[in-house]
Amino acid sequence: MSIKNKNVPAPDAIILHANYAVFAPGKILHIGQVQSRMLLWCKSGKGIITLNGETFPFSAGNFLFTPWNHIIRYAADKKAPFLLAGIHIVPELKECGNINYTIYHRERNDLAEYRKRHDIDIPELPSVFSGSLFLIPALEALAEYTVAWFEQYPRAEFMARNLAAALLYELIRAQEKQSGFSEIIPHHLKTILIFIENNIENNIEMPILAKLANGSRSTVFRLFRKHLDCTPGYWILKRKMERARELLKKTDLRVGEIGEKISINDPYYFSKLFKKFTGLSAREYRNERLFIK
Numbered sequence: 001m002s003i004k005n006k007n008v009p010a011p012d013a014i015i016l017h018a019n020y021a022v023f024a025p026g027k028i029l030h031i032g033q034v035q036s037r038m039l040l041w042c043k044s045g046k047g048i049i050t051l052n053g054e055t056f057p058f059s060a061g062n063f064l065f066t067p068w069n070h071i072i073r074y075a076a077d078k079k080a081p082f083l084l085a086g087i088h089i090v091p092e093l094k095e096c097g098n099i100n101y102t103i104y105h106r107e108r109n110d111l112a113e114y115r116k117r118h119d120i121d122i123p124e125l126p127s128v129f130s131g132s133l134f135l136i137p138a139l140e141a142l143a144e145y146t147v148a149w150f151e152q153y154p155r156a157e158f159m160a161r162n163l164a165a166a167l168l169y170e171l172i173r174a175q176e177k178q179s180g181f182s183e184i185i186p187h188h189l190k191t192i193l194i195f196i197e198n199n200i201e202n203n204i205e206m207p208i209l210a211k212l213a214n215g216s217r218s219t220v221f222r223l224f225r226k227h228l229d230c231t232p233g234y235w236i237l238k239r240k241m242e243r244a245r246e247l248l249k250k251t252d253l254r255v256g257e258i259g260e261k262i263s264i265n266d267p268y269y270f271s272k273l274f275k276k277f278t279g280l281s282a283r284e285y286r287n288e289r290l291f292i293k
Contacts, residue, residue, distance in 0.1 A: 009122045009172065010091045013164035014157075017088040017103045018150035020250075023047065023076035030073045035104040035117065036088035038066045039143060039167060041133045043246070044197060045082035048075040056130060058082060060197030065129040065171055068119035069107075080198070087146050089164050092118040099157055124172040131174060134193060134239075139170040188213045189223045196236055200243050203263045204236055240264065241277040248286045255282040 016036065020043070023029075040049070041063035049056045050073040051066055058064075059082070066072065068091070076082055088103045093116055100113050108114040133140045146163050149155075192212045196204060209220045209232060224232050240262045247258045259270030274282045 009124055010120055010165070010168055012092045012094045013161065013168060014090050014093045014099070015087060015146065015150065015160045015164045015167075016090050016093075016099070016101050017086075018147045019086060020147065021084045021086065023074065023081040023084070025076060025081045026078040027076045027081060028074065030071075031105055032071045033106040034066070034070050034072060034088075035068065035107065035114070036090055037068055037119070038064075038070070038089070039087045039171070040064045040066065041085055041140075041143065043083045043085055044200070044243075045080045046077045046198070047082040049073070050075070051128060054128070058084075059194055061132045061134040061193060063131055063133040065125065067127040085143070085147055087143060087150075087167065089167065090117045091120045091122065096157060099155075099160065101155065101160075122168065122172075125168075125175055129171065129175055132190065132193070134197070136170070136174045139167075139174055142166055142170055186223065186227070188215075189227055192220065192223070192232075193235075196239060200236075200239050201262050206232070237273060238277060241274055244270075244274060244282070245278065245285065248282060255286075258282065 023045075042058045042060055044060050046057070046059040049058045049064060051064060052071055056062070056064060074084070093099075095116050104111075104114055133143070142163075146167065149159060149163065192209050195209070195212055206217050206220065210217050213219045213223060220232055224230055224235060228235060230238075243262050244258050247253055247261060248255075251258075253261065255271065256267040259265065259267055262270075264270040264273065271282060274280075274285070278285060
């Protein structure tokens with residue numbers, strides 16, 4: 001049973017779809033009249049998102065929260081196509097039970113199921129909201145968990161509703177801080193973070209980061225300490241482990257091969273790092289992922 005709190009902005013919201021999408025190089029996809037509000041983010045690669053006629057360059061870490069009935073065009077880069085993730089939220093579906101976990105791409109007033117779904121005004125959120133997801137750790141972790149949860153069967157309705165409420169809550173918190181992001185997070189740090197995401201499978205050397213920061217090694221450390229409360233090395237390892245989790249989930253590569261894929265060639269060191277960051281060994285993580293599918 002879901003816990004409905006009338007103080008939340010959309011007490012009858014529900015998640016009806018969540019997934020990852022891998023794009024081929026240069027792939028263009030146009031979808032019209034999507035009947036949901038969607039949290040869309042880029043995990044790797046790059047491309048262009050056009051939302052209701054407005055263009056957004058999209059690379060690792062970028063996110064968009066879209067309005068209801070949106071028209072969206074995806075254009076993947078020809079050399080480094082993006083890997084995207086998306087969560088579709090219907091702001092109001094009051095009737096419980098027998099949930100149809102599908103999203104319509106046009107108005108379907110001929111369907112009783114569609115007529116039960118409604119958009120509602122959420123004053124705390126703008127119609128279009130964009131930002132850098134990896135600068136909002138709570139929202140990023142929740143969003144990743146939500147996609148993983150959606151892959152499980154059967155789906156519990158109370159989770160679909162509570163996760164929708166939690167995502168909207170975190171989006172509102174992020175929006176409250178968004179106006180200060182451009183001042184709080186320096187341009188040079190954003191450039192470094194995007195570079196790390198786009199090169200996470202390679203060895204990332206400090207002199208390159210210092211050059212991106214237009215400063216020295218100490219400049220880079222100061223930026224990370226002040227704004228992310230960690231060292232550059234810790235951040236890079238954390239993102240490498242996130243990439244390893246994706247590879248464990250989506251490929252049949254052996255554990256040692258996955259370590260090599262992210263430029264950690266010592267299998268013992270890779271295994272030790274993976275357990276430190278996830279609490280599970282790589283094999284345990286893969287077995288758990290296979291089990292919950």
